[in-house]
Amino acid sequence: MLPGRAKVAQHLCRPAIFPKQNTQICRMPITTTTPSSNLLLLPLSKYRLFTTSPPSFATTDQSKTQGPIGNPATAPIPPEQQPEQPEQPPTTEPTPVDQPQTPHRRRSRAIYYSAVFLLAGLSFGTLLRLTLSPPPLPAPGSPEDLYLISKIQARGSHLPLVRALSSDPAWTSWDAYSGLEAAVSTHTQPISVVRSRITSGPLSGSNGLAFQRIFHNSSTGEVVSVVYFGPSTAGWPGIVHGGALATVLDESLGRCAILQFPARTGVTARLELTYRSPTITSDFYVVRTRPIVREGEIDPAKTARKMWVEGTLETEHGRVCVEAKALFVVPKGVKLKPLVEGF
Structure with missing residues (x-):
């Protein structure tokens, strides 16, 4: 070239x-x-x-x-001489669970939880306020008090136990203190005496012992009382005071003993109480009492002057709240006026 x-x-x-x-x-x-x-x-x-x-x-x-x-x-590199490539992490498609929630769904869930916690807080606060600071009670003898008494007595008359014992001929029944009210109406006893008694005076009305139905079995000597404890009987808010329970049990046990005494009177010599569980206010309870007959005791004069009685205060479903035992006597040398019928 x-x-x-x-x-x-x-x-x-x-x-x-x-x-x-x-x-x-x-x-x-x-x-x-x-x-x-x-x-x-x-x-x-x-x-x-x-x-x-x-x-x-x-x-x-x-x-x-x-x-x-x-x-x-530009010659190709053999596979064994090629540099190692870093391993790529496996890519997976997001499942429906891993998919982020939409703003609408998150907003709906937030509104739901807010409503639930708001209702729970309002309910708890209202219950706490009503327990610690209940609304004012109606005045005794007011129209509102009389209306509540009629409602409570209607509820008590329809209780299964009350209806069963009322239909049983072996049991006689009456409302507590009905004999005292009859004595006041016939002017044989002044009304001040009735109002001076704690159970028929301060504890009367819809706020106290608005309902007391007494059942007596003359063959066995048992006495069953269905009692309503109103809000004014409370010691701690919502719980019946132990003194109010002792008063009702003392009177119920004494009624059982006095109905066995020929003198139709007596006093409490000894009272033993065992509190098993709290008693809630504004509810019905059953007081069961029966005389204790000791074996070998055949002296009628001694039995007519002294008697042991035992009893329990139970709920409508049979749960025992208080156990009681008492000794009643007819004192010597002191003349006591016998209790009227329907005490």
Whole structure:
């Protein structure tokens, strides 16, 4: 090849635009003529310049860009010599549980929990306020008090135990202190005497002992009393005072003993109480009393003057709240007025 032709070929096959990249230039055949006598340089025939695209613009397959000369820079790397690629963590599609909640759903749940806690707080606060600071009670003898008494007595008359004992011919029944009220109406006893007694005076009305139905079995000597304890009998809020329970039990046990005494009177010599569970106000309770008959005691005079009586105060369902035991006697040398019928 002539020197001029080499310069032209070198100029046409110069490196591509990106000299630092692994660029491959394909050589195309050059058509020449045989030297003539005039040594003229004939023009080159058809030629084309081929270059590979840079990696920043295209991704090429190293096996396809291998040139005919076998450039080592573009030769494929064996698998054992390839650098290790960092392992990519497996990608999993989010399940419906992992999907974030929508704002509407979060807002609905917040409103729901707010309403629940608000209702719970209001209910607890109202219950605590009514327990520690109950509303004012109606005045004794007022229209509201009389209305509440009628409602309580209607409820007590429809209790299953009251209806069962009322229909049993072995039991006689009456309302407590009905004999005293009859004595007042016939002017045989002043009303001041009735009102001076704690159970028929201060503890009367809808706030106290609004209902007391007495049942007596003359064959066995048992006495059953159904009693309602109103709000004014409370010591601790909502709990019947122990003194009020002792008063009702003392009177019920004494009624059982006095009905056995021929003198129809007597006093308490000894009273024993065992409190088992709290007694809630504004509810009905059952007082069961029975005389204790000791074996070998055959002296009628002694029995007519002294008697032990035992009893319990229970709920309507039979849960024992108080256990009681008392001794009643008819004192000697003291003349006591006998109690009226219907005491």
